[in-house]
Amino acid sequence: MAWQPGKRDMIFIAVVAAVILTLALGSHERKTKAVPNDAQHQQATSREACMQCHGVDGVKPQPMRHTQADQCFQCHAQPDGWQGK
Ligand code: HEC
Ligand code: HEC
Structure with missing residues (x-):
């Protein structure tokens, strides 16, 4: 006889679906604005290069209270065709 999902199975499936959805949306929110x-x-392949324009005296400084972390691409998606390794 074919397996018939009961009420408990349906609840289990709903919970699993909710968890997956939360994780998927959450990981999307962790990324911020992409690098143009x-x-x-x-051509900017080091933090120093980025900071020439995005440091306090640059053409487009990072916002106030921006993180001091140097792995820019952990949060800002790397541009297509980036020249670094
Ligand atoms: C030669 C100057 C210059 C360098 C070098 C530079 N940027 Fe930028 N960046 C800009 C300017 C100007 C803007 C704003 C105009 C634009 O969107 O192109 C900008 C915008 C951005 C933005 C915001 C995009 C948005 O949607 O508002 C991010 C994030 C960024 N840069 C990250 C980086 C990172 C990471 C590096 C190093 C890999 C870097 N930039 C190197 C000049 C520079
Ligand atoms: C821990 C995560 C994180 C890291 C690492 C990070 N940023 Fe950001 N950055 C953010 C967030 C969050 C914002 C706020 C942007 C928004 O409004 O979406 C931001 C905003 C910016 C902006 C302003 C964008 C705008 O349009 O106003 C620039 C420029 C920028 N970051 C450059 C950099 C550079 C250069 C580095 C590497 C030295 C870097 N960021 C590393 C999280 C990060």
């Missing part, structure tokens, strides 16, 4: 796909961003 332009030549100046594709």
Whole structure:
């Protein structure tokens, strides 16, 4: 005889689906604005290069209270065609 999902099975499936959905949405929110796909961003391959423009005296400083972390691409998606390794 074919397996018929009972009420408990349906609840279990609903809970699993909710957990997966939460994780999927949560990991999406962890990324912030992507790095633009332009030549100046594709050619910036070190934190120092990024900070020449995004340091306090740069053309587009990081916002106040921005993290001091140096792995920019952990949070800002790497541009397509990035020249670094
Ligand atoms: C030559 C200067 C320059 C360098 C080098 C540079 N940026 Fe930028 N960046 C800009 C300017 C100007 C803007 C704002 C205009 C734009 O969106 O292109 C910007 C915008 C951004 C933004 C915001 C995009 C948005 O949607 O608002 C992020 C994030 C960013 N840069 C990250 C980086 C990272 C990471 C690096 C190093 C890999 C880097 N930038 C290197 C000039 C630079
Ligand atoms: C721990 C995560 C994290 C790391 C690492 C990180 N950033 Fe950010 N950055 C953010 C968040 C969050 C914002 C707020 C942007 C928003 O409003 O979505 C931001 C905003 C910015 C902005 C301003 C974007 C705008 O349009 O105003 C720039 C420029 C920027 N970051 C550059 C950098 C650079 C350069 C590095 C590496 C030295 C870096 N970030 C590393 C999380 C991070």
